[in-house]
Amino acid sequence: MTVTAQAPPATDERLSKPRAMDQLIKRPEIGAMLGALLVFLFFSVVTEQFLSVGGAATWLDDASMLGIMAVAVALLMIGGEFDLSAGVMTASTALVTALLATQLGLNVWLSLLVSLAFALSVGALNGWLVMRTGLPSFIVTLGSFLALQGLNLGITRLVTGSVQVSGMRATDGYESAGFLFASTFQVGGQSFYVSIIWWVLFTVIASTVLMRTKFGNWIFAIGGAAQSSRAVGVPVVRSKILLFMTTAFAAWLVGSINILRYASVQANQGIGLEFQYIIAAVIGGCLLTGGFGSAVGAAIGALIFGMARQGIVYAGWNSDWFQLFLGVMLLAAVLVNNMLRRRAERVKR
Amino acid sequence: MTALIETENIGKTYGSVIALSDVSTVVNAGEVTCVLGDNGAGKSTLIKILAGVHQHDQGSFKVEGNEIKFSSPREALDHGIATVYQDLAVVPLMSVWRNFFLGSEPTTKFGFLDRKKGREVTKKALSDMGIDLRDVEQPVGTLSGGERQCVAIARAVHFGAKVLILDEPTAALGVKQAGVVLKYVAQARDRGLGVVLITHNPHHAFPVANRFLLLKRGRALGSYEKNEIDINELTRQMAGGAELEALEHELRGVEA
Numbered sequence: 350m351t352v353t354a355q356a357p358p359a360t361d362e363r364l365s366k367p368r369a370m371d372q373l374i375k376r377p378e379i380g381a382m383l384g385a386l387l388v389f390l391f392f393s394v395v396t397e398q399f400l401s402v403g404g405a406a407t408w409l410d411d412a413s414m415l416g417i418m419a420v421a422v423a424l425l426m427i428g429g430e431f432d433l434s435a436g437v438m439t440a441s442t443a444l445v446t447a448l449l450a451t452q453l454g455l456n457v458w459l460s461l462l463v464s465l466a467f468a469l470s471v472g473a474l475n476g477w478l479v480m481r482t483g484l485p486s487f488i489v490t491l492g493s494f495l496a497l498q499g500l501n502l503g504i505t506r507l508v509t510g511s512v513q514v515s516g517m518r519a520t521d522g523y524e525s526a527g528f529l530f531a532s533t534f535q536v537g538g539q540s541f542y543v544s545i546i547w548w549v550l551f552t553v554i555a556s557t558v559l560m561r562t563k564f565g566n567w568i569f570a571i572g573g574a575a576q577s578s579r580a581v582g583v584p585v586v587r588s589k590i591l592l593f594m595t596t597a598f599a600a601w602l603v604g605s606i607n608i609l610r611y612a613s614v615q616a617n618q619g620i621g622l623e624f625q626y627i628i629a630a631v632i633g634g635c636l637l638t639g640g641f642g643s644a645v646g647a648a649i650g651a652l653i654f655g656m657a658r659q660g661i662v663y664a665g666w667n668s669d670w671f672q673l674f675l676g677v678m679l680l681a682a683v684l685v686n687n688m689l690r691r692r693a694e695r696v697k698r
Numbered sequence: 699m700t701a702l703i704e705t706e707n708i709g710k711t712y713g714s715v716i717a718l719s720d721v722s723t724v725v726n727a728g729e730v731t732c733v734l735g736d737n738g739a740g741k742s743t744l745i746k747i748l749a750g751v752h753q754h755d756q757g758s759f760k761v762e763g764n765e766i767k768f769s770s771p772r773e774a775l776d777h778g779i780a781t782v783y784q785d786l787a788v789v790p791l792m793s794v795w796r797n798f799f800l801g802s803e804p805t806t807k808f809g810f811l812d813r814k815k816g817r818e819v820t821k822k823a824l825s826d827m828g829i830d831l832r833d834v835e836q837p838v839g840t841l842s843g844g845e846r847q848c849v850a851i852a853r854a855v856h857f858g859a860k861v862l863i864l865d866e867p868t869a870a871l872g873v874k875q876a877g878v879v880l881k882y883v884a885q886a887r888d889r890g891l892g893v894v895l896i897t898h899n900p901h902h903a904f905p906v907a908n909r910f911l912l913l914k915r916g917r918a919l920g921s922y923e924k925n926e927i928d929i930n931e932l933t934r935q936m937a938g939g940a941e942l943e944a945l946e947h948e949l950r951g952v953e954a
Contacts, residue, residue, distance in 0.1 A: 561810045563803040566792075570800050573789040580749070580781060581853075582772040582801035640791045690791070 377634030378646030380685040384632065384678065385653050392660030399656075399663050402539040409541065412655025413548035414603055416648045418622070419629035420548075420555045421599035423647035426630050427559070428592045429572035429639030430479060430486040434471070434494040435596050436622030441497050442468050442604030443614040444505060447514040450521075457522035457609075465601050471497070472597025476590030498620060505616035515613030523609070530602075531610035544606050548648065551599065556644040568592065573640025628675065629654055632682040636690055653678065700763040701726050702861050702892040703748060703779070709756030710743050717743040719756065721918045723911045725861055725892040730883065732895045732903040734936050735913035741896045744913070745863050748894065749781040750774030775801075778860035782850040784869055790839030794831060795820035797838050798853050823856040824849065827882055844875030851882050855889065862886050863894040868902045880906055900936055904929045912936060 392399040399408070418435055425432055442464045449460035475493055479486045505512055517523055530547075533540035559565040567588050570578040579585045608614050631637065632653060633646025657678075661671050701724045709719035718740040725731045735741050746752040747759065750768030758765055761777050768774045771781070788797045795813075798820040804812040820834045829848045831841075838846055847867045854862050864883065868876035884906050887893050897903050903910065910927065912919040912935055920935060 557810075561813075563805060563809075563811060566796055566800060566803055566811065569792050569796070570789050573791045577783070577789055578800065580751075580771050580783060582775050640789065 377641060377643040377686075377689065378649055379634075380682060381633045381646045381649040381653065384682075385649050385656070388653050388656045388660065392656060392663065396660060396663035399660055402537040404659070404663065406536075406539050406541045408655040408659040409545050409652075410655075411659055412652045413542070413544040414606065415622075415625060415629060415654050416548045416651030417544075417551050417599050417603050418596075418626045419633070419647040419651040420552050420644050421596045422623075422626040423630035423633060423635050423642055423644055424555055424559065424568060425592045425596050426627070426635045426637070427572045427639060427642040428568045428589055429575065430589060430592065431490060431627065432475065432593060432596045433487065433490040433623045434475060434497055435490075435600055435626055436619040436624075437494055437497045437501065438468065438471065438597060438600035438619070439603045439607065439622065440501055440614065440616065440619035441471070442601040443608035443618070444501055444514060444604075444616060446605060446608050447517055447614050448505070448508060450523075451514060451516045451519075452508055454520075457517075457520050457526040459522075460520075461526060461605055464604070465598070468597040468601035468604075469594050472594035473590055475597070476593030479593070480586045480589055494623065498617075501616045512616040513613055514616075517608060517612040523612075526605075527609045530606045542610070544610075547602060547606065548651075551602070552644055552648040559644050564588065564591075569640055571639075625654065628679050631686065632678060634682075634686060634689075636686055637683075641686075641690060650682075701760075702762060703894075704760040704763075705748075705754075705757065706760075707757035708744075708747065708754045708759055710747060710752060710754050716916055718747075718754075718916050721757075721911070721913065723918075723921060724909075725894055726908075727860070727892050728887060728890045729908040730887050730893040730895055730906050731909050731911065732897065732907035733911045733913060734897060734900060734903055734932070735919075736898060736936070738915070739913040740916040741898075741913055742865070743916070745781065745865055745894065745896055748774070748779060748861075749863055750779070775857075775859075778858065779863065780854035780857065780859035780861070781863040782847065782854060782865065782867065784866040788838045788846050788850055791837055793835050794824075794838055794841070794849060795834040798823070798834075798849060798856075802857055819856075824852050827852040827855065827885060829882070842875060843871050844878050847871075847879050848882050851879075851886060855886055855891065859891060861892045861894065863896070865896050866898070867895070868897060868899065876902060898936070900929060900932045904932060 398404040418439070422432060422435055445464040445467050446457070446460045449455045449463055450457050455463075471493065475486075475490055479489045482489065502512060505514060530543065532543045534543060559568060567578065567583045570583055571585050571588050575585050607618070629650035630642065630647040631650070633643060633648070633650035635642030635647065657674050658671055661668060661674070703725040706722045707720045709721070710717050721740070721744060723731060733741050733744060743752065747754045750771045750773050753767050753769070760766065761779070766777070768777070774781070789800065792800070795816045799816050804815045804819070806812045817834050821831070824831055827848065829845070829852060831845070838849065841849065851862065851864070851867075867879050867883070871879065880902060883893060883895060887906065895903060895907060908924055910922045910924075910932060912921070
């Protein structure tokens with residue numbers, strides 16, 4: 350009798366064929382995807398403009414500005430930290446660019462570079478303070494949030510005598526920088542803002558880093574268990590500071606898009622947005638306690654935001670209803686996330 | 699043969715608190731040195747010094763014959779000293795293979811994570827240690843306590859540790875699970891690693907250890923080779939010897 354050699358089975362025989370539901374539920378962004386689909390269908394039926402190309406251009410643009418930040422904030426949250434100064438940073442970076450270009454007559458490109466350096470140093474300072482003091486990032490960045498808010502208003506009033514900086518259109522390099530950050534492109538006879546491309550690009554890069562690189566692995570680890578990560582040689586302090594700098598970078602990107610699109614900036618812009626970023630990240634599947642979440646999810650969270658905010662406008666409702674929607678959405682997301690986390694952490698002794 | 703680790707009269711103070719003083723021991727390749735002691739005896743301080751988390755301020759600490767003072771856990775790792783902490787061994791929400799490679803991730807030539815290699819090597823390394831996992835993609839949090847310790851031990855062995863420090867690996871485990879973990883400790887030893895096993899259970903220590911270091915209130919209570927002591931004497935010394943007998947006497951009085 351001949352015995353034919355059997356190839357070892359590709360999969361373990363003890364694994365029953367994974368149920369589709371179980372596979373799906375493992376993904377942190379699944380809740381957000383379902384939510385986005387529901388919101389999309391709802392407003393497509395209820396309103397007429399929502400599904401039109403022009404409508405899409407509007408809600409995609411709304412989502413993109415929020416989404417760039419939400420993705421960066423999601424990375425930071427997966428790494429176990431918060432940044433409350435993220436909203437006001439979008440105004441600070443725009444103000445730095447605008448003040449340098451209009452008051453000192455610097456070229457816009459140079460102003461943008463200085464502004465970027467400013468943003469990265471604020472991010473690094475946030476991170477350094479959190480790591481150095483061991484205080485919760487919530488309280489440290491609340492401090493930098495208030496400090497930046499004060500600086501934004503104080504310095505703007507001191508220099509311009511008002512609370513806004515305008516006159517960007519007359520500066521050197523406005524056209525070329527504007528092309529990169531604030532131009533539009535045509536799809537289906539309708540202009541779409543280039544910010545949408547920045548959003549998609551930023552999400553793709555962030556998600557690739559998170560899922561496919563060493564640094565991404567470290568982000569999950571330092572958010573999930575910082576001490577354990579340090580014990581196996583993960584540079585916890587450096588990684589967390591880098592995450593704060595990433596958020597600051599995103600704030601610079603959004604600030605630059607804003608200033609080059611509208612050519613002026615209000616010193617009190619951006620306040621309150623930090624919570625929207627966190628909400629979008631949570632809707633996208635990020636745990637408030639860190640160690641779990643998704644960059645794509647946060648981008649979808651922002652998309653839900655954009656669709657709902659604009660959808661309510663198209664439906665002709667009072668925008669008060671948006672807040673109600675937001676609250677319900679957030680609670681639902683947290684409940685779903687908690688359930689997922691319990692499944693993942695279920696301990697068998 | 700030079701010992702992998704040798705400490706002589708090593709000590710550590712935190713401000714005015716003397717956490718450890720005058721402790722001498724040795725860890726040889728292919729042997730298990732067991733550190734026993736009650737809570738607050740200085741076990742954790744000792745292993746934190748060996749693992750590079752804290753620095754000693756008295757005595758000498760030699761690794762393979764060279765005097766050394768680690769500034770970080772990374773440095774200790776680079777010298778082949780890997781530590782598996784009781785509750786800090788792994789990140790529960792991350793998958794088994796991501797935990798396995800944490801801090802030493804395999805990358806492709808473009809700098810991306812080599813996920814296929816990660817999964818395959820993890821599965822192979824675990825099965826070499828006799829740990830048969832169904833799915834290396836599942837979160838470590840879904841494993842049992844014993845399995846989690848085993849993943850951490852297999853990780854240390856795979857990444858070429860010469861010395862394996864285990865902090866209370868059996869503390870939170872049931873009898874059967876503890877036995878499984880001890881089996882892997884013995885396996886690591888037989889592969890030629892030097893093992894430092896911290897425990898407060900002499901019944902777990904005795905079968906696998908080659909020498910015992912007993913700590914009490916930051917000092918060495920005694921240091922024995924296996925042939926110098928039996929399990930009853932070890933238990934008696936650990937429990938505080940004479941103190942326990944007095945306590946037993948008192949308790950009998952209560953019953954009567």
